[in-house]
Amino acid sequence: MSTLVKCAARTLLVVIIAGFLGATLVRLAPGYGVAEEELDARLNADSVQALRDAHRDRGTIFSFYLRVAQRMLHGDLGFSDAMQEPVRQLIAERFPETLKSVGFGLSLGWAIGLSLAILSVTARSAAVDVGTGLLATLALCTPAAVLALLCVLAQAPGRIVIAATIFPKVFQYGRNLLLKNAALPHVLSAHARGLGRSRIFLRHTVPLAAPQLLAVAGVTVGIAFTTAIPVEALCDMPGIGQLAWKAALARDLELLVILTMIVATVTLVANSTAELLGKAAAHR
């Protein structure tokens, strides 16, 4: 219970600090409080001054934080100048698409990565070892954006790029972990006593690897969200990755900071859940 409270408190603290830093970025960004309409040559000096007065933030930086926090607590995430829509609506429309992509990518990536790791450890064949290793290295060395472009060319679903970035990490970590566990004294002793290979693997090698693999699961959530940016931007998928890219190009910092905070919160919750599950698995 205390671990759960600690994880929740840590997540909350990190979100508050991230929000504070994000608000500072927005407030101190060049061009903050300047309306684009000011560039309109048809406006006279009085109109420009009126626009400036309307957009100028008269308070201190602390009153700015307070206003942002109050607004957020009331569920108002602001208005995106670049997309001309409320941020809350944009996120509500696009987040499910990203969740689908990330969920698919994570499931497929883990399935391929773990299968290849198990194959590489159990097959005991140099050819399998080299083949799986090469495949993982190739995926690890190709940028996600290039994989997304290749998916567009091949008319393949962009979501598989997320799987392609997840599987080499799962494979490498899983393989090393399983190899290490297979060399433990009690596993060697089980071999010496004549127990079946599959029984030893399932009963002794895999359960030992579970807590560490769960910890990696949390990390891969962050990687999947990061990969969603080039994938959604280049494969034209309307998710928050594409939204973040458009916001970056349009310098819509307010939207970007909120997106980063949301993704950071999801990543932190995933990491904390993985940590708790890992601890529970280790206790067993």
Add this chain to the structure above:
Amino acid sequence: MKRARLLAVVFLGLVTVSSVLASVLAPAHYSHQFRDDPDAACSWHHPLGTDDLGRDRFSRLLYGTRVSLFLAPAAALISTILAALIGGIAVFSNKWAEQAVMSVTDLFLSLPWLFLVITIRALLPLNVAPLTSVIITFALLGSLGWAGAARVVCADTRRLCESDFMLHARASGFTGFRLLWRHLLPNLRPVLLAQFWISIPVFILSETNLSILGLGVAEPLPSWGSLLRELEGFSLLSARPWQFASLILLVATVSCFHVAMQSEEA
């Protein structure tokens, strides 16, 4: 394994030398336009053809390699120095300061990398001179990529500080800077070097992702990322496989870094 490492190192050496000699080996300057020859196929004059603006692809690849291959280590150096400083501060300060530093490190580690990079990149002007855009991109990568390395450096520094030889050095009267310079840093060097080498392929791939998204190195300066943007307009019908030359070189180079590092670990 030794042979694979040797091959990887030789390949990296060759790529580095050819990029250093770009001004000698390249048939033209990276921004020179052959206006009569846009989108040309491979020929003696243009070994990898020309792009849609008539610029020689081979020359751009050589100059782009120079940009990516020289600035990624510079970014890796920045991040390693930051990691050493932050990791060192965490170990040598009091417990509260250590916890604060480690919390900041955790915060950086939990923020999704590319979201953070594009947020900070958006804060800076996008319409800057090409050279400034290169410096901004790699400086940004270097200054945001220290967190993972800092955790490793911190753990290793703590381990070294508690080791017998450090205890012996302290008992022999070594303190402060002398202890740090003569005993700690030489033993920390392998960890710092490993972090430096690990960061290089990470920064090369990050720059590529950023440039393909239009948030990295600005035209007309080439980098591996900006060269790969060309693939957006690639058509299977046009059948111009030489457009993939920059992708092959990038994957081969990053793979060589991995092979060299794996062998080092082995």
